[in-house]
Amino acid sequence: NAGVMQNPRHLVRRRGQEARLRCSPMKGHSHVYWYRQLPEEGLKFMVYLQKENIIDESGMPKERFSAEFPKEGPSILRIQQVVRGDSAAYFCASSPPNRGGHTGELFFGEGSRLTVL
Amino acid sequence: AQSVTQLGSHVSVSEGALVLLRCNYSSSVPPYLFWYVQYPNQGLQLLLKYTSAATLVKGINGFEAEFKKSETSFHLTKPSAHMSDAAEYFCAVSEGNQAGTALIFGKGTTLSVSS
Numbered sequence: 001n002a003g004v005m006q007n008p009r010h011l012v013r014r015r016g017q018e019a020r021l022r023c024s025p026m027k028g029h030s031h032v033y034w035y036r037q038l039p040e041e042g043l044k045f046m047v048y049l050q051k052e053n054i055i056d057e058s059g060m061p062k063e064r065f066s067a068e069f070p071k072e073g074p075s076i077l078r079i080q081q082v083v084r085g086d087s088a089a090y091f092c093a094s095s096p097p098n099r100g101g102h103t104g105e106l107f108f109g110e111g112s113r114l115t116v117l
Numbered sequence: 118a119q120s121v122t123q124l125g126s127h128v129s130v131s132e133g134a135l136v137l138l139r140c141n142y143s144s145s146v147p148p149y150l151f152w153y154v155q156y157p158n159q160g161l162q163l164l165l166k167y168t169s170a171a172t173l174v175k176g177i178n179g180f181e182a183e184f185k186k187s188e189t190s191f192h193l194t195k196p197s198a199h200m201s202d203a204a205e206y207f208c209a210v211s212e213g214n215q216a217g218t219a220l221i222f223g224k225g226t227t228l229s230v231s232s
Contacts, residue, residue, distance in 0.1 A: 004160070033219055035222075040126070040224065041224060042207060042222045042223055042224035042225045043161075043207065043222040044222075045219045045220075045221065048219055056219065091160060091161070093161075104149040104151075104166070104168065104211050104218060104220075105151055105163050105166055105220075106220055107163075108153075108160040108161040108162075109160050110158075110159055110160040111158075111159075111160055113158075
């Protein structure tokens with residue numbers, strides 16, 4: 001089984017441009033989570049989505065950031081008008097649907113590393 | 118609210134020495150606890166998890182962790198370090214096993230292993 005797939009692995013943008021990060025969950029998983037990793041700060045939860053629904057976006061910055069998980073295709077994290085402070089590694093994780101036996105762990109992709117010049 | 122504290126952002130050990138990475142958690146309900154490992158420029162890989170069964174949990178690569186409710190701790194240990202264990206380790210907590218329960222991570226501990 002393919003794991004969580006993220007692309008691009010590395011992305012360079014100039015200030016003011018847009019960044020789009022994609023995530024395809026593991027086969028059979030219908031829940032997607034986005035985390036941001038900054039040096040010395042660990043992973044910070046951003047948003048949790050199911051197909052066509054944002055369930056929890058309590059960790060998303062109020063401006064410039066948005067996420068979607070359409071009925072078809074990957075989940076996308078979109079950052080508009082990027083600034084240098086957006087430079088970070090963005091990780092996507094997935095989990096299976098709610099059913100007996102799921103022990104709460106998340107399965108992570110290898111991350112997308114955004115550099116803003 | 119849940120939180121995780123990892124004591125020591127950097128730990129250095131010699132090859133063959135005991136590895137001890139500390140994690141304390143805060144949770145209002147019985148927690149689910151996890152340790153993940155991250156190698157450079159890679160994603161996070163699950164090492165082990167505590168889900169209210171046995172308090173001593175064994176994971177991959179010879180790691181284990183013990184859940185101690187009285188100390189609100191979930192420290193990670195390995196009897197003998199290998200060079201290949203050098204990586205960043207993250208402790209995480211969730212307040213349930215329901216899909217959709219996000220994990221809350223600590224800031225991580227970087228493990229260095231010297232020969």
